[in-house]
Amino acid sequence: MAFTPTRETYSGKVYPVTVGTGDSAITFGGENVLPFNSFEGSTPNRPLVAFEIQDVPPSDWPENVQKPFAGVSDDPVKWAKYCQDELKAKAIALRLIGTHPDRENRSPEDAVKTVKDVLAAIHIPLIILGSNHAEKDSSVLIAAAEAAKDRNCIIGKAQEANYKTIAAAAMANNHKLIAMSELDINLSKQLNILITQMGFDKERVITDPMCSALGYGLEYTYSVMERIRLAALTQNDVTMQQPMLGDVGMYVWKIKETTASEADLPQWGASEERGIAWEAETATALLVAGAELLIMRHPRAVEAVEKIIEELI
């Protein structure tokens, strides 16, 4: 029996988003097919992987992912330059975790200094993330967005509780914005609508449907991403056509599988390889589900994911 492939033609497409300036600017998104289904449409850009760094030393990261940054991670500027120059990072994600009230409780002014110093040291695009404390993030991210004015950064994350101030700051300073909701396609859609109703250009938003690690709810993130992508392509739903973020490192490097030693759990095998595989596997699954932007930590996990992207594109 002759085989005729069932080709899908989609009515919608994902917005391309460009970050950074000059020669180092990078575009992701822009495809009009399901992830890596380039046989029936176009995937003009590769997904972008950003290296995560933070404003305070990563004492809260597990040993195995602290090690690759030993000697540079005591200073965000050194850390960022190391990622850019040695690890050939295509983008940096600076998490201002030290501003969290339960952590170092650093001030918006401290954040401004860190952002300025890091921006002065690198030419690749920067993602600026708060500490995920809805209230504090408002003040920190307003200040940070202003400090990074016109560098075309990504600012995040705007959530239901604080999107107004953060979106306004991103808009005033010409940045892109991450909109995060909690694992629910309707909440995600609703937040995108609220943000665009403020006059924020819908093509400058990146959706974060919330990440979860392999073994710890990955299937939820996976399916929410697939559903968002289908809504964007098959229903041409313009409120769901933003590229999606997988904030992988932060969720992966806290669970038992990435922290437990081989001595404690011999049946789980080598702990360093296990952690790296966990991060890379979580990232790969999310790429297949539809993520175009990933934030990751371990250099070897990033390297493997870049290689698989090369083979998928």
Next chain:
Amino acid sequence: MALSGIEIFKLLPKTNCKKCGHPTCLAFAMKLAQRQASLEACPDVSEEAKKILGEASAPPVRPVTFGTGDKAVKLGEETVLFRHDKKFVNPCAFAIEVKDTLSDDEVSNLCGQVVNSEIDRVGQKLRIDAIMITNASGDAGRLEAAAKVVAAKAPGVPVIIYTENPQAAEAAIRLFADKRPILYGADASNAEAMAAIAKNNKAILGVVANGLNELSDLTEKVKGLGVEDMVIDSGARKAKDIIANNTLIRRAATKKNFKPLGYPIINFMQRPDSLYETLLAGIGVTKYASIVVMSSIEKWKNLALFTLRQNIYTDPQVPMQVEQKIYNIGEPKPESPFMITTNFSLTYFIVSGEIENSKVPCRLAVMDCEGLSVLTAWAAGKFTATKIAQFITDSGIEKEMANKELILPGYVAILSGSIEDKLPGWKVTVGPREANALPAFLKTRN
């Protein structure tokens, strides 16, 4: 293509005799259409109707049982493209390649790794499912010798024999004749001979072609030769082509009910870099492979892949749950600690695992919250002070305890006051937030 209830009804006897356990033929037809009843329940249905209904109700991807006994794996039977539409049915099997160019000792060592690969995760026993013996030497005698080692050292493990050479195939497959092995390597050039060997040895035939057009022709040809059970390989080896072909195969089967491609897919993922191979195999797991073949099986790699497979193949509507009851961990005494959590499998297994690590005997009350995690259940109003107090009271556990103290998960510390109000005479203690702090917490109490 699936038939509607009305279309099915037209084929039934229409006597409403109720022998099928349904009030009317129409009611029975509706159940059949939803795949909630089986045609065998009606004793009076005609042979012709059986044939039509049988074909229409067969799953779009043919079910194939690979291996026998308690290590047999079911393949295929899939019905959808996306897991949010409906649960994926039969989890992708993991196979490891053993080349016949290896020494007998090396083969035996790999068999040992497969046999010992089983790990328990969230109450499921997961393992490397199969061994593929490859005729890399090109020598029939060598393939047979390697197959003998596998048969002896990994008894019961389902086997794939990989060779394009019918003579080599015949000698090796005989060793597994009653074990439902896969004979992989049938292509357009050797299909007749390979199909005959598969038939004689009740083997599943693995067919390979260059692209989907040739593959459809080949499966039709093999079917014509009398072999019904196949696994199919489109020849794709690059990640991009694997996604493309697997997607087109699953689409053709589930959306068009295109029978020539309605078979489980086998993908070859062997790469020199084990981490990279893990990611490639993961793509197979998410995108429609029924068997992925790999070249090495480190423990860390198995754990990551088993977990991914478990995530992708869980039911999207029903979280994995454990039974509501008070579990004894170790041999608790009247004064042993008493804790509460929800019945989400992942939560239960993490918490009970940490309690076991602590070596402190405890009682763990697991409350039915429809399989939600602690915080999700709390946010959804299923893990509330009133419900917890009711559950503790109804359980009657208080009679077995020396002091009425309940330890709460740290994340729901906010409930402690109102539970104390609702459980007179009880003391509520807030435990740590993360379960991995439980061993330290329990030890300092002792």
